[in-house]
Amino acid sequence: MAERKIYRKLVAVDDVLPTIEKYVPLEPLGEVEASLQEAVGRVLSRNVYAPTNYPPYTRSLVDGYAVISEDVAGAYEDRPKELKLVGTVKTGETVLLRIGRGECAGVSTGAVLPYPADAVVPVEYTHARPGVVEIYRSVAKGENVDPAGSDIAEGEVLAWRGDIVTPSLAALLAAVGVSRVHVFRPVRVGVVPTGNELREPGERLEYGQVYDSNSYLVYGVARMLGADARIYPRAPDVLEEVEEAIHRALGENDIVVTIGGTSAGEEDLVYRVLSSLDPGLIIHGVKQRPGRPLAVAVHGRKLVLGLPGFPLSCLLSINLYLAPLIAKLQGARAHESRYIEAVVPVPMRGDPGSRVFVPCVIVERGGNYTAFPLAGHSGRVSALHLVDGYLVIPESDESLPSGSRARVLVSPFWRPFEANVIGSHDPLLQEVVAGLRSRDRVRLVSTGSLAGLQAVKSGVADVAGTHLLDPETGEYNTPFLKSLGLEGVVLVRGYLREQGFVYREDSVSSFSEVIEKGLKFVNRNAGSGTRALIDHLLKAEAGRLGVGFEELRERLQGYTWEVKTHEAVAYLVARGVADVGVAIRYAAERYGLGFTPIGFERYDLVVRKDSLGKQAVRELLDGFCSEGRRRASETRGYAVDSAMCETLEF
Known part of the structure; x- marks a missing residue:
């Protein structure tokens, strides 16, 4: 059996970069001279001085006539001044x-101003x-009039060492004739994905395999920071192949980033390769969650970062460690993570001794921020596009x-949305x-009906989709608004959706049949409307059979196996992972299920109610009641009744 590696000494979050700096100076790797086109996105290694004045000549700012201002003093519509026209100067003439x-000359916008004219009368006067x-x-x-040198003086500092060459800075430098600048050499970053489970996007997936997404995350961030990045072919879980891939990347890059293979599993080989480097592994494990299995090694003056394989852990480690390293090695001014203060709408559990980072959605309302935690674990790839930041629970x-x-901790990609729609997926x-x-101002987050209502109550969500059945009254949604104490909200009646058992082969019409046939069931997440329906049906069947709800639930194989959407239920049944589930007809027909x-x-x-004034929310409601009505009336498994789009105030 392979040797099992454990984390011997965890490093504090704030000690990771200082520990690295003990082994490798975090300073620029040299400079190169580049054309303005090549320099965009890179960091200046020297100050840039203006080689000439700007504008380089005195010019007219309008189309009109160049004059000596004293000659037209007192001119007005009923007492015009008459001047002799001695010529015309067009833009581009030297x-x-x-x-x-008593003389004047016609001039175009940008034309050289005749001497000794000191003003221009617009042509319309x-x-x-x-x-x-x-x-x-x-x-x-x-x-x-725009006098020569009035904007920029020759010898003036236009850009400082450490400035990033942005498109606007490149335009400024070009305007004074600068064609080449000195920039810090970009960091070369090599990304080495590892693991038997990985496949390239476009390849066929077998059950138990995943597409490599983290490599594109690392590559994209590195490129956005101005680094030269490259993704290497995947290294399978074979020690010799992992070792060969890492050494090849070390020979061609300044920083090598591996994905996965850094935790304490017996098949995690990266740490073994990193330990064999010179001086080798300097960090193996950080006091944080998620992202504990971070590994850092040094080989000469080169760095290897072993990032965790789960997407949210990987993104967090990039924000905390990789991005600052690239910035420092490229000479950018201090790269500091951005933090804001926000209200926590629900209780959160910490982990004493470790810093906990909870992925969240950030919402601004009335000048205050609220951080709504995204449910799930760090392996959720969907959260990569949703996460605005990480709520920090101190050690x-x-x-x-x-x-x-x-x-x-705010994501560098965070942008506020005008409308947040959080709740049940439809x-x-x-x-x-x-x-x-x-569309670009509306965000959809699938959390389940109950979580959506709680998000509306806390002010995080503007709109929530919900389909919660109250077993006692047989009504949908309204009893829950009352029991949760939601006030200042409007319920907009929607369409009807047909729920049912979905299956691949064995037709079922009750949970008793599922249990009797020994079928594998896939459940929905707690707090979803479908889960409420499932539990209601199970309790009803338990009553008819004369057994307890808990007993019947225990006999249902797969009750504790949960997914969060109708599509996920149908997908797992279609792939043969489960035999039966409960979902809407739309999902069943999409996957060809019974x-x-x-x-x-x-x-x-x-x-x-305080969101009804938002344009995006109004457009959403209009679309729901028009396009949504049309689609529901034409789509099998949906229906529309006379109550759709009626409103109830709470």
Whole structure:
């Protein structure tokens, strides 16, 4: 059996970069001279001085007539001044025309100003006749004139060492004739994915395999920071092949990033290779969650970062460690992670001794931020696109109570959304949102009905999709708004969706049949409307059979195996991983599954009243009641009744 590696000494989050700096100076790796085109996105290694004045000549700012301002003093519509026209200068002409007292010259915008003219009268305040121009308004000295050197003086510092060459800076430098600049050499970053489970996007997946996404995450961030990045072929879980891949990358890069293979599993080989380097492994494990299995090794003056394989852990480690390393080695000014303070809407559990980072959605309302935790584990790839930041629970705290304030590590890709729609997933609502003009300002987060209502109550969500059945009344949604104490909200009645058993081969019409046939069941997540329906049906069957709900639940194989969407249920049944589940007909037909109806449920929207003034929310509601109605009436498994789009205020 292979030797099992454990974390001998965990390093504190704040000690990771200082520990690395003890072995490798975190300073620029040299400089190169580059053209302006090549320099965009890179960091200047020297100050840039203006080689000439700007503008390089005195020019007109408007189309009109260059004059000596004293000659047109007192000019007005009813008492114009008449000047002799001695010539015209167009933009791009390099002649220096002269005028005398009582004379003027026509000029285009940007044209050289004749000498010694000191002002320009706009053409709309003039009337030209052969050889003469009538002036209908006076102009002050310097009016509509851009003197040579008035913007930039020769020798002035235009950009400082450490500045990033942005497109606007490149344009500024080009305007004064700078064609080449000195920049710090970009860091070369090699990404080495490892693991038998990985496949390249586009390849066929077997059950138990995943596509390599983290390599593209690392590559993309490195490129955005100006590094030269490259993804190497996957190294399988064979010690010799992992070793060969890492050494090849070390020979061609300044930083090598491996994905996975750093935790304490027996098949995790990366740490063994890193230990064999010179001086080798300097960090193996960090006092944080997620992202504990970070590994850092040094080989000469080169670094190897072994990042965790789970996507959210990988993203967090990139933000905390890789991005600052690249910035420092490229000479960028201090790269500091951005933190904000936000309200925590629900209780959060800490891990004393470790710093906990909870992926969250950040919402601003009334000038205050709220950080809504994203449910699930660090392996969720969907959260990569949703996460705005990480709610930080310090090492000293066992928990954070609801309503407390905490620091949030903001993602560098965070952008606020005008409307947050959080709650139960629905395929038709997704299509409605996709067709909105304000689509880029609307965010959809699938958490389940109950979590959506709680998000609306806390102010995180503007809208929640919900289909919660109250077993006692047989009503959908309204009893839960009352029991949760939701106020200041409007319930918009939606369409009906047909729920039922979905299966591949064995037709079933009750949970008793599922149990009797020994079928593998896949459940929905707690807090979802479908889960509430499943539990209601199980309790009803338990009553008919004269057994307890808990007993019947224990006999249902797969009750504790949960997924969060109808599509996930149908997918697992279609792949043969499960035999049966409960989902909407739409999902069953999409995957070619059998379907036994249970009944129709109502899918409603709950909207905060203080969000009704948002344009994106109004567009969403209009689309729901028009396009949503049309799609529901035309889609098998959906239905529309007369109550759709009625509103109830709470």
